[in-house]
Amino acid sequence: MKAKILFFVFSLSLIFLSCSELKEDVLAPKAKIKLTYKDDIKPILDNHCIGCHNQNADFDLSTYFGIIQSGVAFPGDENSKIIRVTQPGGSMRKYLGADSAVKAEQIKKWVIEDSLALGDIKIHPSDWVDIKSENSHGKFLRKIGYNFDQCKQCHGKDYTGGVSKSSCYACHSSVGGPEACNTCHGSVANSAPPRDLNNNFSTTARGVGAHQSHVVEGKLTVAFDCVECHIKPVALKSPGHIDTTPGAEVIFQDSSLARHKSAGFNIGEFIVPNPIYDSGNLTCSNTYCHGYFRNGNMNNAPKWNVVDGSQAVCGSCHGLPPGGPHPEVSATSCAKVCHNDVVELSSGVLKIKDKTKHINGKLNLYGYELDFSVEGLRKIVSR
Numbered sequence: 423m424k425a426k427i428l429f430f431v432f433s434l435s436l437i438f439l440s441c442s443e444l445k446e447d448v449l450a451p452k453a454k455i456k457l458t459y460k461d462d463i464k465p466i467l468d469n470h471c472i473g474c475h476n477q478n479a480d481f482d483l484s485t486y487f488g489i490i491q492s493g494v495a496f497p498g499d500e501n502s503k504i505i506r507v508t509q510p511g512g513s514m515r516k517y518l519g520a521d522s523a524v525k526a527e528q529i530k531k532w533v534i535e536d537s538l539a540l541g542d543i544k545i546h547p548s549d550w551v552d553i554k555s556e557n558s559h560g561k562f563l564r565k566i567g568y569n570f571d572q573c574k575q576c577h578g579k580d581y582t583g584g585v586s587k588s589s590c591y592a593c594h595s596s597v598g599g600p601e602a603c604n605t606c607h608g609s610v611a612n613s614a615p616p617r618d619l620n621n622n623f624s625t626t627a628r629g630v631g632a633h634q635s636h637v638v639e640g641k642l643t644v645a646f647d648c649v650e651c652h653i654k655p656v657a658l659k660s661p662g663h664i665d666t667t668p669g670a671e672v673i674f675q676d677s678s679l680a681r682h683k684s685a686g687f688n689i690g691e692f693i694v695p696n697p698i699y700d701s702g703n704l705t706c707s708n709t710y711c712h713g714y715f716r717n718g719n720m721n722n723a724p725k726w727n728v729v730d731g732s733q734a735v736c737g738s739c740h741g742l743p744p745g746g747p748h749p750e751v752s753a754t755s756c757a758k759v760c761h762n763d764v765v766e767l768s769s770g771v772l773k774i775k776d777k778t779k780h781i782n783g784k785l786n787l788y789g790y791e792l793d794f795s796v797e798g799l800r801k802i803v804s805r
């Protein structure tokens with residue numbers, strides 16, 4: 423009797439089980455279930471393939487990244503090598519062992535239908551987005567010379583997600599994504615530091631220094647572009663941008679605005695500025711902008727990381743009025759007669775009125791603009 427009841431319960435549960443299985447199949451047919459690398463494919467490759475295809479071989483099937491890197495599987499592509507070699511007639515099918523047909527079909531479905539689904543696995547180290555860590559993806563990329571090729575394999579050629587479905591734009595939302603000019607240095611306002619390459623914000627840091635005093639319009643003059651002090655790259659991979667010598671290069675170019683190479687006029691004598699950046703002392707000397715012109719303060723050598731206003735006061739680059747042969751005039755004649763288009767008097771103090779005409783490489787006098795750059799002088803001489 424006992425046995426009969428037990429048997430009854432057993433068969434009931436069997437019916438129940440198969441019913442629930444059936445129900446599941448109808449609701450979510452087996453064939454539609456997503457195969458993932460972690461749950462379905464990794465075990466097959468680990469058991470049958472990595473004995474020969476591991477990190478020491480021509481190509482590596484031992485990690486998800488290895489598969490991507492080897493180019494044997496492309497999401498959705500039925501011609502992927504890993505499919506070809508495991509299907510009937512394929513050279514690797516024999517290694518799949520028992521149930522080779524089932525395993526080969528799983529590989530095929532995973533590549534074509536499931537687009538190399540990864541499953542619940544963390545690809546990157548846990549501190550991959552930790553700015554304090556040496557393992558952060560930013561630091562990692564810097565170490566490999568900002569080669570983004572690997573990242574693109576999974577995150578897409580345009581960084582919008584690709585197979586990884588994880589877009590770089592989720593965090594790097596400027597136009598160009600991770601290659602935008604303000605990803606590695608600069609801020610939303612402009613690409614000049616701060617932030618410098620080591621995430622410094624203080625103007626005493628050499629990477630930050632007086633950048634914003636130059637690239638943003640101030641009280642004295644208009645904003646200057648990077649080309650005044652650097653070779654400005656058009657894109658991340660432009661020549662001269664990221665090179666083997668660490669840190670930025672300060673390069674004053676002949677082709678930059680007339681300011682640096684402008685000649686101070688001295689009847690028959692030219693003073694040609696020869697700007698020098700001393701990277702040990704962080705000082706700039708012989709620059710036209712800071713007084714290296716006739717009657718200017720030719721020995722002025724401002725320090726890059728002292729940004730307290732002391733190096734931008736009237737009188738620091740040239741006297742008011744300048745010394746030497748410059749006529750000794752009052753502030754009133756300066757503002758009302760000689761340089762009336764550049765300066766004005768405000769409660770008895772000289773103030774720049776038109777910033778486009780101050781530190782523009784030209785002497786603005788009596789409403790005329792005298793271009794003393796080598797180019798400008800050539801024009802005057804040939805007149």
Ligand code: HEC
Pocket residue numbers: 467470471472473474475494503504507508513514515517518
């Ligand atoms: C006993 C060693 C061995 C095992 C195990 C093995 N392979 Fe290979 N595999 C090779 C060799 C050798 C080649 C290169 C010669 C060739 O193409 O036949 C190769 C080539 C390949 C290629 C490249 C074919 C091409 O056209 O370039 C793929 C893809 C591949 N194997 C996948 C696999 C997969 C998937 C498995 C597991 C099911 C596997 N292999 C198991 C030895 C092995």
Ligand code: HEC
Pocket residue numbers: 486487490540543544545546550551559562563570572573574575576577585586587588
């Ligand atoms: C093999 C594929 C693959 C490669 C190669 C790859 N990633 Fe990823 N990445 C992923 C996947 C998948 C995710 C989604 C989260 C996860 O599973 O870790 C992800 C997430 C991320 C995240 C977000 C992490 C978070 O916690 O939100 C960052 C940042 C990232 N990847 C950066 C990179 C960079 C930089 C590179 C190139 C050096 C790179 N990845 C290369 C697959 C990859």
Ligand code: HEC
Pocket residue numbers: 551552553558559560561563564570573577581589590591592593594600605606607619621
């Ligand atoms: C979850 C947010 C997040 C995602 C997603 C993300 N990043 Fe970043 N990324 C950051 C943060 C935060 C920093 C600054 C931390 C640092 O300097 O290491 C950073 C810095 C960088 C830097 C600057 C490196 C340097 O030298 O200053 C690069 C390049 C970069 N990421 C590339 C990528 C790429 C490529 C992807 C997509 C594959 C990506 N990031 C996705 C948050 C993210």
Ligand code: HEC
Pocket residue numbers: 607612613614615618619620628629630631633636637646647648649650651652669670672699701726
């Ligand atoms: C007035 C001159 C000047 C101008 C204009 C200028 N820079 Fe610089 N830049 C410097 C100096 C000086 C340094 C410090 C070099 C050193 O490390 O000694 C520097 C360093 C840098 C660095 C390296 C930061 C670091 O962490 O080491 C970057 C990046 C940079 N500049 C970008 C820019 C960009 C982008 C612009 C234009 C938007 C710009 N700079 C405009 C003078 C200038």
Ligand code: HEC
Pocket residue numbers: 568600601602603604605606607613619648652653654655656657658662663664665666667668669670671672
């Ligand atoms: C992936 C990171 C990254 C991106 C994106 C990037 N830079 Fe830079 N930039 C650097 C690094 C690193 C340096 C320091 C130079 C070195 O290490 O050789 C630098 C230096 C500079 C300098 C100083 C001169 C020099 O080359 O040394 C300027 C100017 C500059 N970048 C402008 C730009 C502009 C403009 C863009 C956008 C077209 C840009 N950067 C995009 C990383 C980046």
Ligand code: HEC
Pocket residue numbers: 642710711712713715733734735736737738739740742756761764765772773774779780781782783784785786787
């Ligand atoms: C950072 C250095 C610097 C500082 C500080 C400075 N100047 Fe100048 N100034 C110059 C340079 C360089 C010239 C040469 C002409 C030119 O390129 O505009 C000049 C020229 C002038 C001129 C002649 C007109 C002309 O051609 O521009 C006047 C007037 C003048 N400055 C007034 C002032 C006044 C007033 C102040 C204080 C509010 C001042 N400057 C502060 C660099 C400076």
